[in-house]
Amino acid sequence: MNFTEYFMHLGDKNRPFEDAMALTHESIKRLFQNSTMPYSGVVPQTLKAQLEALDLDKTQPLTDVIETTHQLIAKNSILVQHPHTVAHLHTPPLIVSVIAEHFIATLNQSMDSWDQAPAATYVEQIMVDWLCKTYQLGNRSDGVFTSGGTQSNLMGLLLARDWFAKKYSSHNIQQDGLPEYGCKMRIICSDKSHFTVQKSAALMGLGERAVITVKTNVQGQIDCHALQLTIDSLKAQNLLPFAIVATAGTTDHGAIDDLNAVIKIAKKTGCWTHIDAAYGGALILSKKHKQRLSGIELADSVSVDFHKLFYQTISCGALLIKDKDNFKSLLHHADYLNREGDELPNLVDKSIATTKRFDALKMFMTLQAVGANTLGKMYDSLLQLTAQVAELILSTPTFELCCQPLLSTVLFRLSTQGDMSDSTFNQLHQKIRLQLLTSGAAVIAETKVDGKLFFKFTLLNPCLTINDFEPLLEKIKSTAIQLQKEV
Structure with a gap:
């Protein structure tokens, strides 16, 4: 059996791919030309029934599959470009980002080791360095691209947990698991913080009850006086607050906490500061509103989402940390991948993911094409x-x-x-x-x-x-x- 029609090839034998891409582009063109509403209005039960009626055991010509995708999926998707799509943190992507996706998908680089992504590895590190410089995190800073805020928040709090255990009792969680005092460890955030703080605590083995929330004002900003009282109360109960999460752009209010005040409290009380800037972190590029992020440069870790106000296609995010040594708690050498003594840069050394997309290309191309x-x-x-x-x-x-x-x-x-x-x-x-x-x-x-x-x-x-x-x-x-x- 000949399988060549299903793949791209070196040389000039790619007519099936070229024809399929032309049909796909025509499909998207028709969708944008003919759509007048943000959603088709097909009720959920009908849409579900239509999709379930497709026989996945029966193959069709790719041209038919593309048309079916147009009729059942594209036409019944939320059109983020419509002016009356204003529900969620779901942006219209920049044209350059869509083009970058074409390169990403076709090249299919795996961002774990240099020998799987030679140019891509350097591009991601260049983008991380640009971000650390932009947020003024200092010459010890570093970062890694992630799938978005959920992964970034998990990683930031995971590093905070390991940092605290090492500082508090020289305990190595990576090697020995949670310490006996793990049940006393506490994360503090506002009652408007993203739900992934609780989710991260559960995944880290601390449990959702390890997250203590602090009240907010009418605009959704954390009450710093209440924050200090909360920390004092926890310590009086012989509990161990180790991380404070501040938010630069809450999901409900778009509130930006007083980052300077939060970090001042964190430093005084010996806590790691993680800033969830998935929504509002983009303001760092605004000359008029950059000062609203004052203090972010002092944070121990920062989450940034590019598929929000950086207008990138989903998914694309990053975690930035002030001291790159803290990434060592994620390092694990594998003989087939990132061997000890390997002089080549392997991004898996600082990620909880192994195979990872070349999402950094989207921001790399955006800075060149848009600025x-x-x-x-x-x-x-x-x-x-x-x-x-x-x-x-x-x-x-x-x-x-x-x-x-x-x-x-x-x-x-x-x-x-x-x-x-x-x-x-x-x-x-x-x-x-x-x-x-x-x-x-x-x-x-x-x-x-x-x-x-x-x-x-x-x-x-x-x-x-x-x-x-x-x-x-x-x-x-x-x-x-x-x-x-x-x-």
Whole structure:
């Protein structure tokens, strides 16, 4: 049996690939030309049934597979480029990032050892060095590309755990497992921090109860006075707080904690500081708003996501650390991969992943094609638009604003509850969001603040204007009127 038609080849025998790519490009072109809504409006049960009806035991020509993918998947996907897709931290990708994905997929480099990714290994290290310099982490800093904030947060806290055990009792967790005092170790974060803090604690063997949350203010920022009192209380109970997580851009509010104040407390109390900057870390490129990240340069570890406000395709993130020696707790030599004494750089030495994508190429090409300065201007424009949207909501009697936005997230709700109970009023907001989504009219989010359900706009697309939000608010208003009649 001849398998050549299924693979790419050196030389000029790649006509099947060229034809398939041309069809794929045509499919995407048709999708963007003909789509008018952020989602097709196909209800979940119907979509599920259509996909399950495909017979995966029956092969088809690739041309047919591409068309099926267009009809069933592409047309029923969320279009992140649509102005009324404003729910999650889900950005439209830069063209250069999409092009980079083509190189990444075709070259298929494995980012664990140099002999599997010679040029790619150097590109990732060049990008890590650029990031460490950009965040001013110092000449001992280093980093590694990750799949995103979840992996970065896990790695940051994992390194913090091992660092503390070594400092506290010269215990080597990598070799000997958790110390006997592991049940006393505590991680502190705000009650608005990302859920991956608790998830990381569970994966590290400490348990979710090892995470102690601190109250936040109305805008979602950690209360530093309460943070100090919390640490004092834990120590008084003979517990061992070892890491504090500050957030630069919370998922719900877009809040940026007072990083300088948090780090000052951490240093005074002997804690590792991890900053989750997956959302707001991009502000480092903004000349107008860079100062909001003041203090990030003092952190022990920082999570950055490029598939958020750096506008890269999913997935693409990084963990940066202030002292590269802390990566040693992840090092394990394998004779077939990263042999001891090997002079070549092997990125597996500082990663919890072995096989890893060449995602660094996306940022490498973006800096050349778009530039850090232009990215910074995009954020300036986006934050200006966010303020305008908040003002528009404030001036619309139908709605009330939760709080003034700190980043690019706007929380608001209906202003009139009438004689509905709090529970019923919350359910009305849920129904409005679902009705907009399943009808294909708009993709917005919801969240709770002090038991009250709020709509959430997450503004990420720098191409939008205030004119895109007036019809969106009208859609929400008309849907609310319709559903209130039913209630």
